[in-house]
Amino acid sequence: MTRGNGEPAPDTTRWSDPTGPVVAVVVLTAEPPPAHRSVEATRIGGRPLLDRTVRVLHAAGVRRVLVAAGRRSPDLVAGLVARHAPPAEPCPPPAALPPGRYLLVGAGAIFDAETVRDLAERTGVRCTDTTLAVADAGTAREVLAADAPDAALDAVAGLALRPAAGFATTLAGDRDVRRVHRALWHRYGSKPSDGLVCRYLNRPLSRPVTLLLARTGVWPDLLSGLSFAVAVAGAAVIGFGGHWWTMLLGGVLVQAGNALDGVDGEVARIGLRTSRRGALLDTILDRYADLAIIAGLVLAAGGRPVDWAFGFAAAAGSLLVSYLNVLVPDAPRRLLRRDVRLLLCAVAAAVSAPLAGLAALAVLVNADAARVFGMVLRRAPGTR
Numbered sequence: 001m002t003r004g005n006g007e008p009a010p011d012t013t014r015w016s017d018p019t020g021p022v023v024a025v026v027v028l029t030a031e032p033p034p035a036h037r038s039v040e041a042t043r044i045g046g047r048p049l050l051d052r053t054v055r056v057l058h059a060a061g062v063r064r065v066l067v068a069a070g071r072r073s074p075d076l077v078a079g080l081v082a083r084h085a086p087p088a089e090p091c092p093p094p095a096a097l098p099p100g101r102y103l104l105v106g107a108g109a110i111f112d113a114e115t116v117r118d119l120a121e122r123t124g125v126r127c128t129d130t131t132l133a134v135a136d137a138g139t140a141r142e143v144l145a146a147d148a149p150d151a152a153l154d155a156v157a158g159l160a161l162r163p164a165a166g167f168a169t170t171l172a173g174d175r176d177v178r179r180v181h182r183a184l185w186h187r188y189g190s191k192p193s194d195g196l197v198c199r200y201l202n203r204p205l206s207r208p209v210t211l212l213l214a215r216t217g218v219w220p221d222l223l224s225g226l227s228f229a230v231a232v233a234g235a236a237v238i239g240f241g242g243h244w245w246t247m248l249l250g251g252v253l254v255q256a257g258n259a260l261d262g263v264d265g266e267v268a269r270i271g272l273r274t275s276r277r278g279a280l281l282d283t284i285l286d287r288y289a290d291l292a293i294i295a296g297l298v299l300a301a302g303g304r305p306v307d308w309a310f311g312f313a314a315a316a317g318s319l320l321v322s323y324l325n326v327l328v329p330d331a332p333r334r335l336l337r338r339d340v341r342l343l344l345c346a347v348a349a350a351v352s353a354p355l356a357g358l359a360a361l362a363v364l365v366n367a368d369a370a371r372v373f374g375m376v377l378r379r380a381p382g383t384r
């Protein structure tokens, strides 16, 4: 998994140490108190926690994942492991664990692959934050044979994680799910590439929606469609409304679509559901919505040739800026990303100044495209 964006990294690094490959053992908690859900029945990002744990361990390069349930029913483990796409197996009886190094993982541990890799680099180091511990077979046997293996694991975990070591926390019970989702949002909600409008306006607006939806396991592609629908509804209200208040409403809808544009990615990253197909769908729908909003402003301005001329320039420049963002991802100060462009359109609609908005957008996006093109031309030959 890559820091910051939550996407699984290609499974190229296999985690091993000089004594051989490390086997991870997920240690299920003791029987939960009556009226409480067991940790393994909890869903994080809409995905069963155990399923998430197994996926992250595999993404980190751990070859074998065993699930141990202490004195609880072996059928429970058999049922839990049977469902896993990245495979997990029931743990053999503690006495039968062969020599080697074991990564002991508390069932309530929520972490990313980077945390596991960091632990791997520092083999022998334990961490309390996530009840993850690297142990030899003797310690692993003792933990698994204990009456309450989760408490025994807590006792062997000793040192705290370094802050740079990836995401790690522990679900302290079934009432703790909200805190964990908030922590996951802080880790994976925003992206390093976020612009100012995205960071300080859109993400704070999308955060509560994401926290509400992430737990449901809703399909991120559906959320891409929702943000598209809201933006296009805004475009239609702007284009066909004909009153100052419809312009205001249209502006609000466009900005709502702008903020909702982040929800699909946030939900996908929190639930480990990012996909290339989703990223492509998001981009394609955004381009159609951008064009619809510009067409709405052209109609609102009166649809004269001058309105269409500025609309055409704004549309071409907007598409060009998005395209150049992909072609020249290292261009500094990407000021006119979609978050800024849509805010400009939303404000122009809200104050009933569609032509001024189109003209400003046309000048700004084309100037920005020219800036990036000029930057590439000035680069040394061979580095373009």
Ligand SMILES: Nc1ccn([C@@H]2O[C@H](COP(=O)(O)OP(=O)(O)OP(=O)(O)O)[C@@H](O)[C@H]2O)c(=O)n1
Pocket: 007, 189, 191, 193, 198, 220, 221, 222, 224, 261, 262, 263, 264, 265, 266, 268, 273, 274, 275, 276, 277, 278, 279, 281, 282
């Ligand atoms: N249906 C979707 C929508 C998004 N994503 C993921 O989320 C990312 C977009 O995240 P988001 O927070 O929406 O960022 P944006 O503001 O849309 O901008 P950008 O992709 O340029 O960072 C995509 O690249 C993709 O990895 C996804 O998997 N499935």
Ligand SMILES: O=P([O-])([O-])O[C@@H]1[C@@H](O)[C@H](O)[C@@H](O)[C@H](O)[C@@H]1O
Pocket: 261, 279, 282, 283, 286, 287, 321, 322, 323, 325, 326, 336, 337, 338, 339
């Ligand atoms: O900001 P920009 O580069 O023009 O356009 C962006 C796309 O390239 C990106 O794929 C998508 O996820 C963003 O929501 C935004 O639409």
